[in-house]
Amino acid sequence: xxxxxxxxxxxxxxxxxxxxxxxxxxxxxxxxxxxxxxxxxxxxxxxxxxxxxxxxxxxxxxxxxxxxxxxxxxxxxxxxxxxxxxxxxxxxxxxxxxxxxxxxxxxxxxxxxxxxxxxxxxxxxxxxxxxxxxxxxxxxxxxxxxxxxxxxxxxxxxxxxxxxxxxxxxxxxxx
Numbered sequence: 001x002x003x004x005x006x007x008x009x010x011x012x013x014x015x016x017x018x019x020x021x022x023x024x025x026x027x028x029x030x031x032x033x034x035x036x037x038x039x040x041x042x043x044x045x046x047x048x049x050x051x052x053x054x055x056x057x058x059x060x061x062x063x064x065x066x067x068x069x070x071x072x073x074x075x076x077x078x079x080x081x082x083x084x085x086x087x088x089x090x091x092x093x094x095x096x097x098x099x100x101x102x103x104x105x106x107x108x109x110x111x112x113x114x115x116x117x118x119x120x121x122x123x124x125x126x127x128x129x130x131x132x133x134x135x136x137x138x139x140x141x142x143x144x145x146x147x148x149x150x151x152x153x154x155x156x157x158x159x160x161x162x163x164x165x166x167x168x169x170x171x172x173x174x175x
Contacts, residue, residue: 002010041049125131
């Protein structure tokens with residue numbers, strides 16, 4: 001702990017510095033105003049400054065006009081994309097209407113108008129029977145007498161062709 005004399009000396013120094021330190025922004029009566037003399041700009045300097053200002057303003061306008069053109073192009077692209085999407089939706093809608101418009105009854109009417117009919121019983125051909133337009137005669141076969149069906153002596157190996165669904169050469173649905 002400081003002694004009484006040290007304490008008094010410290011307070012005296014603190015009071016002395018408080019009274020001599022000027023406050024910021026306040027001029028004391030002893031202090032004279034310091035003035036800085038500005039250089040006078042010449043007319044050529046002023047003209048150069050004005051031209052520089054116009055050049056800067058022109059560059060800013062040029063840049064802004066470029067951005068405006070780019071944003072207008074993006075707006076046009078977005079409008080075309082939305083129009084394309086609407087056209088695709090309309091195409092899909094028309095395809096659905098076409099699929100729903102043709103019913104089996106309509107197809108039967110059109111087929112009858114063109115003279116197409118269902119085959120009669122005599123027009124059916126079984127597998128293994130001779131074809132009516134083929135002039136070859138098949139080898140004689142023996143018919144079972146007990147009414148039971150016979151199975152073939154050998155079973156052919158099933159062949160699968162890629163791209164068919166067991167329906168011969170017909171394409172898959174949708175393709």
